[in-house]
Amino acid sequence: MIRDQESGFPQIVSLGLDGLLVRFADRFDDAANRAALAFRDVAGALDSVQEASTSLCAVYLRFDPHAHRHSALEDRLRALLAERNWYSAPLPADHRIWRIPTVYGGAYGPQLDATADMAGTDTASAIEELSTARLRVMTIGFAPGFPYLGQLSERWNLPRHDDLKTTVPPGALGLAIRQFVLFPAESPTGWRHIATTAFRGFRPGHDNPFPLQPGDEITFTAAEARDFSRLVDAPDGGAICEPAR
Known part of the structure; x- marks a missing residue:
């Protein structure tokens, strides 16, 4: 106990x-x-x-x-x-594995370079590490369909920034305190905007409005910026979901 x-x-x-x-x-x-x-x-x-x-x-x-x-x-x-x-205890038996295509850096992740520098690495190495990490949906909170995902390695134990004038788009991937957060809607934030996905964690009017559940695992696989418009039109933003084995 x-x-x-x-x-x-x-x-x-x-x-x-x-x-x-x-x-x-x-x-x-x-x-x-x-x-x-x-x-x-x-x-x-x-x-x-x-x-x-x-x-x-x-x-x-x-x-x-x-x-x-x-x-x-x-x-x-x-x-x-x-x-x-x-x-x-193990993870819930019905948890799923998600692979979500993600565009890192540039206009899709304007704070990636600075975040990588704070973590003591370069941008290319950061993308390699972050895009292959398998993270758990630890909980859903703050806003409908808003997941807290972790944990990343200790190098990513970075504070949130204090400029709340920053607004991120739906599908933005934020990083701080060894965690990712995935924004279901446009929002001001102190999380460091490092990438963007076409995935939506809150789908009003859908039969399953909250596709992610606590216990699910996610990998944010790297995608090319030129593919983003195609991902926007794809089901679940191009994400693949499979039962955990």
Whole structure:
């Protein structure tokens, strides 16, 4: 149940009248993220739970307080936590592998050169490293369909910039603090705009408006700028999605 007796995790805390939060860490941690994803699937299936969702390292559970008491649900959750070492859980069995064509640098990634320099590498080497990294959708948040993706190697532990006048287009790929974020819509941002995709993480009116799910894995494969208009017209911006094996 508890990976580190001194850490005090997992924790169960109340959120308002109808919510409980199960926390596996107080900052991002790979094992805690996998624990949250696995625990969400099991706890969310309890008959007393109406909604289950994850953040980077925690699970939010909503229930009907008229039908169930906080203490009763807490007891059930503690029993679940004791059943296994959640920190060693694999990724969800139904997670997918995405390969999303991405144009790096130039007009499609105006901050790539400066970002590579901050990371102590050159632009070509940065593209090679970043375009072959396989990253996990750790959580969806901030805006509809907005994924936090990680983790990159330590060299990419760069701060976000403080110029919020920067606006990025839909499909922009941002980088900071060892993570990518993929913008579903035009937005001001402090993330470093290094590339752009034709992929849309939020598709209003579509049968599946949120194609990415926590636990999915993504590689942002390098594409040529001359191909971008073709990718815009392609389904899912040219992305390929396959079941994980």
